[in-house]
Amino acid sequence: MDKRKILITSALPYANGSIHLGHLVEYIQTDIWARFQKMRFPMEEGHEIYYVCADDTHGTPIMLRAEKEGITPEALIKRVHQEHHRDFEGFHIKFDNYYTTHSSETRQYSEDIYIKLKTADPSLITTHSVEQFYDPVKNIFLPDRFIKGECPKCGAKDQYGDNCEVCGATYAPTDLKEPYSAVSSAVLVKKSSEHFFFKLSDNRCVNFLRQWTLEGHHLQVEAANKMREWLGKAEQNNLSDWDISRDAPYFGFEIPDAPGKYFYVWLDAPIGYMGSFQNLCDKRGINFTDFWKKDSTAKLYHFIGKDILYFHALFWPAMLENAGYRTPTKIFAHGFLTINGEKMSKSRGTFITAENYLKLGLNPEWLRYYYAAKLNGTMEDIDLNLEDFIARVNSDLVGKYVNIASRAAGFLVRYFDSQLFNTLNLHMLDPLSELLENEEVICNHMKNRRYSLAVTAIMALTDKVNEYWDKQKPWEKAKLINDKQTSDELHLVSSITIECFRILTIFLKPILPKLAQKAESFLNVEPLQWKDLQKTLSHKHQIKAYEHLMTRIDRKKIDAMIDASK
Numbered sequence: 001m002d003k004r005k006i007l008i009t010s011a012l013p014y015a016n017g018s019i020h021l022g023h024l025v026e027y028i029q030t031d032i033w034a035r036f037q038k039m040r041f042p043m044e045e046g047h048e049i050y051y052v053c054a055d056d057t058h059g060t061p062i063m064l065r066a067e068k069e070g071i072t073p074e075a076l077i078k079r080v081h082q083e084h085h086r087d088f089e090g091f092h093i094k095f096d097n098y099y100t101t102h103s104s105e106t107r108q109y110s111e112d113i114y115i116k117l118k119t120a121d122p123s124l125i126t127t128h129s130v131e132q133f134y135d136p137v138k139n140i141f142l143p144d145r146f147i148k149g150e151c152p153k154c155g156a157k158d159q160y161g162d163n164c165e166v167c168g169a170t171y172a173p174t175d176l177k178e179p180y181s182a183v184s185s186a187v188l189v190k191k192s193s194e195h196f197f198f199k200l201s202d203n204r205c206v207n208f209l210r211q212w213t214l215e216g217h218h219l220q221v222e223a224a225n226k227m228r229e230w231l232g233k234a235e236q237n238n239l240s241d242w243d244i245s246r247d248a249p250y251f252g253f254e255i256p257d258a259p260g261k262y263f264y265v266w267l268d269a270p271i272g273y274m275g276s277f278q279n280l281c282d283k284r285g286i287n288f289t290d291f292w293k294k295d296s297t298a299k300l301y302h303f304i305g306k307d308i309l310y311f312h313a314l315f316w317p318a319m320l321e322n323a324g325y326r327t328p329t330k331i332f333a334h335g336f337l338t339i340n341g342e343k344m345s346k347s348r349g350t351f352i353t354a355e356n357y358l359k360l361g362l363n364p365e366w367l368r369y370y371y372a373a374k375l376n377g378t379m380e381d382i383d384l385n386l387e388d389f390i391a392r393v394n395s396d397l398v399g400k401y402v403n404i405a406s407r408a409a410g411f412l413v414r415y416f417d418s419q420l421f422n423t424l425n426l427h428m429l430d431p432l433s434e435l436l437e438n439e440e441v442i443c444n445h446m447k448n449r450r451y452s453l454a455v456t457a458i459m460a461l462t463d464k465v466n467e468y469w470d471k472q473k474p475w476e477k478a479k480l481i482n483d484k485q486t487s488d489e490l491h492l493v494s495s496i497t498i499e500c501f502r503i504l505t506i507f508l509k510p511i512l513p514k515l516a517q518k519a520e521s522f523l524n525v526e527p528l529q530w531k532d533l534q535k536t537l538s539h540k541h542q543i544k545a546y547e548h549l550m551t552r553i554d555r556k557k558i559d560a561m562i563d564a565s566k
């Protein structure tokens with residue numbers, strides 16, 4: 001079998017805020033996919049699958065936040081990095097590397113890509129003067145979100161630089177009346193300065209992107225449609241050049257040979273994928289070039305939110321292509337999270353941070369499972385309905401899956417020295433055979449990120465196993481335990497059921513890695529891989545006594561979490 005080389009990324013969280021349940025939609029779904037791939041193609045067999053990410057650390061908001069806290073930007077991003085790292089670990093997100101864009105590696109690739117674009121013939125970097133709002137008190141150009149003023153449409157006061165919360169109008173910050181700085185409250189002045197642009201409107205970019213989009217397989221259908229909209233018809237050119245520079249003072253990388261000019265944070269953010277991977281390569285002796293050279297056969301998959309599709313599907317591939325690197329294999333965009341059908345909100349207590357969730361003793365795997373049960377591989381939003389969350393986790397995981405182990409283990413431990421019956425040919429018997437027949441279907445759903453369908457299929461199988469158990473009435477067989485034939489039957493039913501539990505554990509392991517670990521310990525087996533579906537536990541294999549694998553969700557904990565989030 002050919003050896004897999006796969007690099008998987010999640011979008012880089014910004015280093016000025018906490019990880020919340022909305023962010024986790026992305027990290028959990030990427031982690032499930034990376035774990036699934038690694039289970040199927042283990043490193044020990046020569047496959048190379050890596051999952052990397054980093055904090056996105058540059059830009060004016062980081063600079064201003066650090067200033068407000070009276071610390072350096074470096075100190076701020078260091079602290080936030082530790083918090084993010086802690087939260088991801090708490091939710092069992094298993095990166096191969098979690099790095100920072102404020103690194104020598106990211107600087108190196110940012111400069112390298114910039115210089116290659118600049119020295120292209122003719123150059124793909126151009127400069128021209130841009131007029132922007134300037135805060136004369138802070139002496140900085142302000143990003144849109146730090147500009148406030150009167151809405152040009154309805155006249156509402158104190159509206160942000162890009163849209164009006166009162167009438168919903170969208171506009172450019174320069175359209176605002178009476179603009180002022182949200183940082184210093186100073187009246188803003190317009191000021192010109194020279195900016196650097198990546199010539200996205202150049203035919204080399206437009207033609208490449210047109211073809212890249214047409215090839216189809218790089219993007220989901222909805223994303224490809226969006227791209228066609230952005231690119232316009234064949235004879236048109238709807239793309240404008242991309243402003244990639246910001247003036248000092250700015251927290252970021254200075255542009256080579258351009259003192260006082262810095263790369264805009266969105267230029268180096270995706271390059272942070274390369275920076276993080278280079279850092280991993282140096283630590284583990286992996287060949288970076290194998291993954292990033294132009295004709296690389298390695299796969300590169302980016303998981304992102306639909307709001308940053310523009311950066312990942314236009315700028316990023318066009319930059320890579322023209323700087324002589326490979327382009328992404330696929331971009332998987334997902335929707336946003338709503339809670340109880342509405343946007344997350346501080347006043348409703350649904351703006352829930354990862355930290356609060358964990359602190360109040362909620363099990364991270366409850367959320368991993370629930371998200372998996374909702375994710376379907378499209379750009380649709382998903383809803384965390386808290387009533388449904390409680391009902392579903394308690395019924396599926398505790399009531400159905402975990403229950404299988406506790407039921408069967410009891411008899412094995414009590415009557416059969418915890419040993420399994422002669423397991424040869426067990427896989428031919430129902431319901432085990434049916435579980436195994438479903439492997440391909442489940443595998444395909446997981447591969448295509450339709451976790452919700454995989455979960456539905458797996459839960460239908462747990463129902464089958466529980467029905468089988470009930471139908472066999474093992475508790476009645478136990479009453480006749482001194483009869484050899486009945487005793488053998490009880491032993492067989494219990495052993496088949498334990499085998500079923502093992503198979504279901506393999507199916508669920510990418511979603512529930514810690515629960516699977518506990519199940520492995522109970523089953524007394526090595527860490528389960530996908531190929532273990534083909535094996536059976538040996539005759540007389542001894543399991544351990546059953547210990548609680550998962551508790552039910554207590555309503556009170558959810559209420560406490562909502563209260564703590566208000």
Ligand SMILES: [Zn+2]
Binds near residue numbers: 151153154164167168
């Ligand atoms: Zn308005």
